[in-house]
Amino acid sequence: MPSDVSKPSEPKPEDAKPAEAAPVVATTTEAAPATAEATPVEPTPVEPTLAQPVATPPVAEAPAPVAAAMPEPEPAPIPPRQGSPLNDAALDQLFRSARTQYGWTGAAVSDDDLRGIFDLMKWGPTSANSSPARFLFIRTQSAKDRLRPALSSGNLQKTMLAPVTVIVAYDPKFYDYLPRLFPHTDAKPWFTSNPELAQETAFRNGTLQGAYFLMAARALGFGVGPMSGFDNAKVDAEFLSDRGWKSNFLVNIGHGDQNEEKPRGPRFWFDETCLIL
Numbered sequence: 437m438p439s440d441v442s443k444p445s446e447p448k449p450e451d452a453k454p455a456e457a458a459p460v461v462a463t464t465t466e467a468a469p470a471t472a473e474a475t476p477v478e479p480t481p482v483e484p485t486l487a488q489p490v491a492t493p494p495v496a497e498a499p500a501p502v503a504a505a506m507p508e509p510e511p512a513p514i515p516p517r518q519g520s521p522l523n524d525a526a527l528d529q530l531f532r533s534a535r536t537q538y539g540w541t542g543a544a545v546s547d548d549d550l551r552g553i554f555d556l557m558k559w560g561p562t563s564a565n566s567s568p569a570r571f572l573f574i575r576t577q578s579a580k581d582r583l584r585p586a587l588s589s590g591n592l593q594k595t596m597l598a599p600v601t602v603i604v605a606y607d608p609k610f611y612d613y614l615p616r617l618f619p620h621t622d623a624k625p626w627f628t629s630n631p632e633l634a635q636e637t638a639f640r641n642g643t644l645q646g647a648y649f650l651m652a653a654r655a656l657g658f659g660v661g662p663m664s665g666f667d668n669a670k671v672d673a674e675f676l677s678d679r680g681w682k683s684n685f686l687v688n689i690g691h692g693d694q695n696e697e698k699p700r701g702p703r704f705w706f707d708e709t710c711l712i713l
């Protein structure tokens with residue numbers, strides 16, 4: 437259901453601003469196994485791009501989409517590693533000092549930066565490895581102008597000024613890719629035979645991947661500003677309908693201006709929201 441674009445925007449900051457998150461700090465070798473180990477062994481990517489529309493034929497006689505049939509090089513095995521806690525600087529950067537960003541320093545975000553965020557995000561788990569999230573990176577003025585009419589008034593200015601705005605979307609027909617992504621089982625019929633399960637799986641796991649994206653961006657030192665205050669139907673019609681994808685939420689990415697941060701909101705205590713049974 438489209439977001440209510442008339443929902444009130446969030447209040448502007450009034451108080452002193454908390455300290456900015458610590459800069460990226462290289463952690464111990466044990467603390468950063470994914471990037472340290474995964475990056476060198478990543479195969480030459482043979483991946484669908486936004487320039488390659490995903491076929492959206494009827495479920496019953498859906499041929500495998502072009503991208504689903506693309507050969508995927510076998511990734512080199514990543515050595516198993518024992519997990520250990522990240523150091524405090526890393527935990528601060530990801531969580532404790534990290535703030536939702538509403539203003540930007542003007543520092544650029546390159547295409548390579550976006551690829552770096554994606555290449556961390558993609559390792560986050562999804563059910564049946566379905567990976568239903570899709571990402572549109574809106575950076576040019578013309579693309580921003582296409583996005584503008586869908587934005588709530590409170591989200592307009594910060595989005596227009598952000599170096600990049602991401603449309604976090606999902607592919608309702610993610611199951612076309614399961615023969616490639618989950619090859620050890622014939623999982624596609626689980627979803628083609630059950631449209632409700634397919635929709636639930638696409639939205640749940642697409643949202644998870646959106647969250648992984650936020651944390652991957654923070655891990656690489658970027659500030660993020662997620663937003664649901666926009667008209668999903670307008671975004672879908674303007675950007676996604678040709679591929680059959682659906683918008684979930686938006687994320688501004690850049691280097692945050694801490695002067696624009698809002699006062700930190702409280703969080704629940706453990707005992708208010710958690711049960712250990």
Ligand SMILES: Cc1cc2nc3c(=O)[nH]c(=O)nc-3n(C[C@H](O)[C@H](O)[C@H](O)COP(=O)(O)O)c2cc1C
Nearest residue numbers: 445446534535536591662663664665666685700701
């Ligand atoms: C899914 C999602 C949607 C959000 N939508 C909006 C929005 O439309 N506009 C806005 O100004 N902030 C939006 N926010 C920002 C939240 O209000 C903010 O992340 C929350 O208050 C926590 O702030 P903090 O990270 O600085 O502690 C959204 C956050 C999330 C995760």
